[in-house]
Amino acid sequence: MEWLEYENEAYSQGFNTVCGIDEAGRGSLAGPVCAAAVILPKGCIIQGVNDSKKISEKKREILYDKIIEECICFGIGTASEKEIDTLNILQATFLVMRRAVENLEIKPDIALIDGNAKPGLDIEEKTIIGGDAKSESIAAASILAKVTRDRYMLAMAEKHPQYAFEKHKGYGTKLHYEMIEKYGICDIHRKTFLRKNTSK
Numbered sequence: 604m605e606w607l608e609y610e611n612e613a614y615s616q617g618f619n620t621v622c623g624i625d626e627a628g629r630g631s632l633a634g635p636v637c638a639a640a641v642i643l644p645k646g647c648i649i650q651g652v653n654d655s656k657k658i659s660e661k662k663r664e665i666l667y668d669k670i671i672e673e674c675i676c677f678g679i680g681t682a683s684e685k686e687i688d689t690l691n692i693l694q695a696t697f698l699v700m701r702r703a704v705e706n707l708e709i710k711p712d713i714a715l716i717d718g719n720a721k722p723g724l725d726i727e728e729k730t731i732i733g734g735d736a737k738s739e740s741i742a743a744a745s746i747l748a749k750v751t752r753d754r755y756m757l758a759m760a761e762k763h764p765q766y767a768f769e770k771h772k773g774y775g776t777k778l779h780y781e782m783i784e785k786y787g788i789c790d791i792h793r794k795t796f797l798r799k800n801t802s803k
């Protein structure tokens with residue numbers, strides 16, 4: 604698989620500025636959903652960049668700094684658990700992708716988006732299923748989104764130590780469900796994801 608296949612295809616079609624977009628935290632029971640948009644220089648490959656789920660936390664932190672150093676610009680978008688509960692997770696995911704693009708210093712001509720649904724940007728959109736393992740730009744975005752969200756959840760672990768957010772980052776692990784059973788839910792839990800626990 605050529606890492607820049609989709610980027611190069613966009614350039615060959617006449618697009619000059621290509622951004623990759625991915626999100627993190629969509630399936631979590633607590634905390635925000637985050638998205639990143641990244642514009643890399645044409646032909647740029649950053650050694651080690653891959654789907655964030657395939658990289659260790661320590662390596663993601665190192666790559667986060669490398670991506671920020673080498674990219675032309677990046678934007679981050681977040682939506683709170685309250686926005687997720689109000690909108691639903693799909694619409695909140697679209698919202699954070701739009702916010703990430705709006706936070707770019709340069710407006711791209713086309714966005715390469717991980718997944719199969721278009722968030723409704725005011726630029727050309729190309730969805731790529733499994734894009735975080737096929738496109739350098741999307742993989743870079745996946746790392747920025749994941750690290751941004753993980754750092755937030757580590758801060759929340761200090762605020763709510765009983766839930767051990769530092770271990771599971773809000774996802775539905777056995778430990779997390781046990782802590783919810785014991786302590787009920789807190790202010791950063793997504794109530795629409797945990798309806799049966801909201802009475803505690």
